[in-house]
Amino acid sequence: MGRKLLTEHINVEGIDTFEVYRKHGGYRSVEKALKTMTPDEVVEEVKKSGLRGRGGAGFPTGLKWSFLAKPEGVPRYLVCNADESEPGTFKDRQLMSKLPHLLIEGMITSSYALGANTSYIYIRGELLYVLRILEKAIAEAYAAGFLGKNILGSGYDLDLYVHPGGGAYICGEETALLESLEGKRGNPRNKPPFPAVQGLYARPTVVNNVESIAAVPVIVNDGGDEYAKIGVGKSTGTKLISACGHLNKPGIYEIELGVPVEEFIYSDEYCGGIWKGRDLKAVVAGGSSVPILPKELILKTAAGENRLMTYESLSDGGFVTGTMLGSGGFIAMDETTCIVRNTWNFSRFYHHESCGQCSPCREGTGWLEKILHRLEHGHGNERDIDVLASVAKQIEGNTICPLGEAAAWPVSAAIRHFRDEFEWHIRHPQEATRPGAVYPGKAVLA
């Protein structure tokens, strides 16, 4: 059984209230940081921990913090990205609704480390009930003197606000989030300048995922070195994985990074295998935007090694035979799943969520969806697969923000590994569009 660092007390009755949370060791990191550490020492601990951004990109958090520009007399901001909306990812919602004080504690400690006196939690618009939970918790923290002026007599001031978005996936992109927080249309900005130099209100800003910030109290309490002992190589600590799809026990699991994928899917401690006794067909390992992998490649790398739940192991083989850990949205598909339909569904999402600012993504996502829609409904033709692959390639890397890539990768990967199934849809449209039709062949291994 792996250690639980974030979710140890998640099922304690009343843990969402200040008293119970405090009784279980809550806010210790705030006391430790504000009373015994300088901000730079906190940053140093986070660097030592090797914590990597939990929002998807996996960029080292400590390094990101050290990039923050610190000009004299200019306010800095910490913004927590709680706009979790990647299909397949639902870890932050659970963390915030069950353990609101953990996030707030992390926000206080992190803001202190960065020297921010005003911090924001930008929460997805659909999560209004979570917003209320957070606001109640923030009010409790103010009342207990952990927020506001002169926290714990240390002379450090912090105001914390929760801001709901309008429910747009694009506002999970950090610069679109900042635009939205400023009250503008959520369009991603051109980079450079990066938020660390010119972020919110053109001030230096750090944007971190909920789970990254929630890990900071643990790191400060136990020390960065202790945290770094968990995990494998450069993937340290624990990670929340939201497992869904055709699993016996879907749900949110806190794993120590380095658990083999096979164990994660089949062991009773985690997902308990594929439902209804069926066989696994494919896995999307890190939220809908990462490349899909067939069973053979998700369990073992192309070199035949066991694949582990780490940033490195999952991306072993690049995009030819690998994928990404991403945000930890683990979607498993059994042998009856139609990959074309699934890819169309993902494409439909990105078509709907593209902000429409830059042309490859605005036009390309629509094009992908329309072709996939035709294929799935039995109106495909022989050229479509190549057009799909080529349009995906035209979007990838040429857009302002990563949404373009997020839209292109699932399509490219599905064609790479399941080309036969696409061809079957084109050549046998009547058979393929029959309700409940299952592709009889096997996946193509790259």
Place this chain on the structure above:
Amino acid sequence: MAKITFDGIEVDVPDGTTILNAARTIGGGIVPPAMCYYTPLKGSGGKCRACLVRVAAGSAKDPRPMPKLVASCVTPVQDGMVVENTTSEQVLNVRKGIVEMLLINHPLDCPVCDQAGECDLQNFAFEHGVSTTRYEEERRTFEKIDIGPLIQLHMTRCILCYRCVYTADQLTEKRVHGVLGRGDAAEIGTYIENIIDNEFSGNVIDVCPVGALTDKTFRFKQRVWFTKPVNAHRDCENPKCCGKVVLWYKGKDVLRVTARKDQYGEVKEWICNTCRFDKKETSDWTLEGPAHIDRSSVISANHYELPVLNAQVIADLPESSVRDLEQNPPMRLGN
């Protein structure tokens, strides 16, 4: 100052200059195309991705290449940067892709579009695109929105460059139009069918790179290449209006009035709606002479202008002519 190498040509530019503007100081065929960037409009650029270039070396300090192509219109130069535009196969291929993306939902109604002949998208597609299409799906269309008696909005032709939004933001007190909706359903419009009524609203026609915003008073009157552009000015009462315009003649009639554009199609000095829509008599204006039209434009086919001379290569040029040329230098042949 920063020294950069653009397509093998070295150039010194001030720090903070964008790659595109550095290329424009070199000029000629190596300048990346720009569909959304507009020098006088702060904040514009980065959207159409037509100007993507490859940065082969980031700077003298860090000579690694940049991992992705960058939008040259918004990326500032670094000392020692090496940029590839026309010399990079990858850039040219991506640009073909961008043309394709911009055209898949464009109605391609150039035969009935007033912008034809001076349309940036037409030029861009002609220079960088391919002549066939792979798009078989239904094209996206929009409901017509009436935005007032002077400006025609034809949203289906729009490429969402946001130029008109920035224009209204920076020229007028209150912007009443903007981008509504998201993704490929995003459209330029006014909230609850408002009309755009502002003394400087007409400038959105000039900044529009395509035929999405056209002059209602000029609609369907003439193809632009059958009209003759003449520079003219008047003392405009409006202090924000420069009063310098181009009159587009057909015979004796002024069919339309526009602001003056430079070789990259950019208006540097704005004009008011009175000059644009109300002063359509020759007697309203002081004429200066034929406006310069780039030779690559179809409008130049039917156009005369001052002779292009190079004083150095003509040995026996009379002194008066030399003086004359110095005072009124002939305009350079474009590109």
